[in-house]
Amino acid sequence: MRQLAVRVAKKRIEAEDVVSLELTPIEGHSLPAFSAGSHIDVLVRDGIVRQYSICNDPTERHRYVIGVLRDPNSRGGSVAVHDEIVEGTILHISEPKNHFALKPAKRSLLLAGGIGVTPILCMAEQLAKVGADFRMHYCTRSLERTAFHQRIIGSAFSDRVSFHFDDGPLLQRLNLPALIGKPDADTTLYVCGPSGFIDFVTKTAGNFGWQGEQILLERFGAQSQSSASDVSFDVRVASTGKIITVASGKTIVAVLAEHGVDVPVSCEQGVCGTCVTRVLAGTPHHRDLYFTDEEHAKNDQMTVCCSRSRSPLLVLDL
Ligand code: FES
Structure with a gap:
């Protein structure tokens, strides 16, 4: 499973401008194991994915607890967590990933x-x-x-x-x-x-x-997000050679549809994988929860509903 749906079982004020969310499974009684230093990607609002470290005891399987600081410079992520997400909210998250693991040391x-x-x-x-x-x-x-x-x-x-x-x-x-x-x-x-x-x-x-x-x-730094600062880029449809421009604030899938190229979508949030499209050239800017880190690193496929481009041109296998 690449992404999980969890329920916000508890939301607590932990300090000034800091809340914690306790996330519990919707189905079954346990969540995938994690180790100290792990984080999860959380889809906090359409198009906005944030990474949060898990801070509960790593032997626990029934919950993930994350802490979120209200960032005055936030472009939507922490504000959504503080002001919109409540107990009972269903969130989509990735499985735990660990880039900050403990090493054996005296x-x-x-x-x-x-x-x-x-x-x-x-x-x-x-x-x-x-x-x-x-x-x-x-x-x-x-x-x-x-x-x-x-x-x-x-x-x-x-x-x-x-x-x-x-x-x-x-x-x-x-x-x-x-x-x-x-x-x-x-x-x-x-x-x-x-x-x-x-x-x-x-x-x-x-x-x-x-x-x-x-x-x-x-x-902790800037994460994937949809924002007015997104820059435009071009997409070439490989089968016809047609080049179209994806302006800031528009999604690839929407611009393709405007030009008569329909890509099936479902969640339109980078969660389900319905819109996955092969990338023949260029470097995607992945903003989904669907692929693993390893799959992202290959840059040979992308979710065109929410992801963008790091290169001026993407060639898509359409
Ligand atoms: S439509 Fe679900 S990942 Fe794009």
Whole structure:
């Protein structure tokens, strides 16, 4: 199964501007397994897919819990989660994917900035469960903006977590050079948070000589989305040679239909796969939940209902 339908079983305010969603299966009692550091793609609104780390205990199979920060610069994703999605909403998500997995190491140093706590918290749960040696440092602007604070202080690993508040006394602020110091071959450093936080950590660690696989990170950045900033591109219909332009704000399938080329559609959200079309040339900008990462990387087929193009011209097998 490439995509799943789940129900929002619980929506909770975790901190100022942060909510969590507990997603449970609609059919059956379990969801595909995940590991610490995994994320899911969530179709939060038509044409808008966002990636969210799963932050519950990775041994759980009955739910995925994600944390979502309201982003004032959001072009629809976090606003939809905060203002439109309610308990009972059915969402389409991908199966869990992990690009930020724990590596075997004698010691792990976990560094979270803001909402970057979500994968880090899952890692802490996992490491605590297997009795591993780790420390977690969690930096936020204030206690009020510290998501999952109660969960952490009530956890079995609370004594291994340090909180650092920007508005708190100087002594409790994160002293990164003192914390990281010289590279230690037995320690792996994990960092997740806003770009500025990650850059600060990686630069500091790099200055001390940390390198390569000793520092693992996950950035939260712009994700696939439909927006007014989409640029136009051309599509060539291979069978006729006809070239048509897909303007910003229009979908490939709609423009094809305007020119008499009908591609069957169903969900029109990149979920069902009905509109999958072979790509003969060019590079698609995938925005679907249907294909796996490996299939996306091949760039030889795409969902023309929602995906766009990274190259000026796409040649489609139509
Ligand atoms: S119509 Fe469902 S993926 Fe395009």
